[in-house]
Amino acid sequence: MSASRPQPELTSLHTPYSYFEPLPLDCIFPSNAPLEVEIGCGNGSFLITYAAQNPETNFLGIERLLGRIRKLDRKAKRAGVSNIKIVRVEAAYCVEYMLPPESIHACHIYFPDPWPKKKHWKKRLIAPKFVEQLAVALQLGGRVYLRTDNEPYFEQILQVFGDNKRFQATVAPPELTQIVTHFERSFNAEGISTLRAQYRLREAD
Numbered sequence: 001m002s003a004s005r006p007q008p009e010l011t012s013l014h015t016p017y018s019y020f021e022p023l024p025l026d027c028i029f030p031s032n033a034p035l036e037v038e039i040g041c042g043n044g045s046f047l048i049t050y051a052a053q054n055p056e057t058n059f060l061g062i063e064r065l066l067g068r069i070r071k072l073d074r075k076a077k078r079a080g081v082s083n084i085k086i087v088r089v090e091a092a093y094c095v096e097y098m099l100p101p102e103s104i105h106a107c108h109i110y111f112p113d114p115w116p117k118k119k120h121w122k123k124r125l126i127a128p129k130f131v132e133q134l135a136v137a138l139q140l141g142g143r144v145y146l147r148t149d150n151e152p153y154f155e156q157i158l159q160v161f162g163d164n165k166r167f168q169a170t171v172a173p174p175e176l177t178q179i180v181t182h183f184e185r186s187f188n189a190e191g192i193s194t195l196r197a198q199y200r201l202r203e204a205d
């Protein structure tokens with residue numbers, strides 16, 4: 001029988017008391033600072049850099065793979081970044097049921113799984129229902145920043161946000177644009193360029 005290696009405590013991981021109630025943000029973060037969320041934060045390549053640049057902001061990462069959360073946690077500890085918490089849960093579920101209404105200042109979605117085969121497109125995250133639910137979780141004026149390498153998915157992103165009257169196209173600040181994510185670095189090294197879109201939540205008519 002082989003003994004499994006003891007794992008270090010995951011300081012960044014927040015394990016919710018309940019998956020059926022909104023996250024208690026005031027208990028998760030020590031300060032009542034603006035909240036930004038990254039969906040599918042992977043190994044934290046974006047989140048750690050951006051959180052270090054913005055110590056007065058709270059960051060919540062949503063990621064389903066524990067191995068990537070472990071890597072993120074190690075990197076965050078090494079970088080001395082403490083304004084990040086991760087929840088290990090499916091992203092669309094989290095946005096619909098666990099993010100309190102009007103709680104998010106900005107949402108980052110970088111290289112969501114593209115599901116390239118047409119028969120799988122229904123599994124893509126960026127779809128009308130998800131975008132409606134994101135509008136509920138965002139504060140008025142809140143931003144959504146998106147990147148992908150996949151042209152058909154980019155077309156879908158433009159279509160879905162374009163069809164939703166609550167969102168208006170906007171620009172990303174240069175300090176945000178300059179940060180390259182882990183997947184982005186690999187794609188760009190292969191000569192695949194990044195497609196970007198960003199939106200602002202406006203008042204309902």
Ligand SMILES: C[S@@+](CC[C@H](N)C(=O)[O-])C[C@H]1O[C@@H](n2cnc3c(N)ncnc32)[C@H](O)[C@@H]1O
Pocket residue numbers: 039040041042043045062063064065068089090091092109110111112113181182183184
């Ligand atoms: C292609 S990777 C991109 C990672 C990172 N954003 C980057 O740009 O380097 C997509 C990430 O999203 C996570 N992911 C995909 N679908 C998810 C879902 N439905 N819920 C939570 N995480 C998801 C994957 O586990 C993976 O870490």
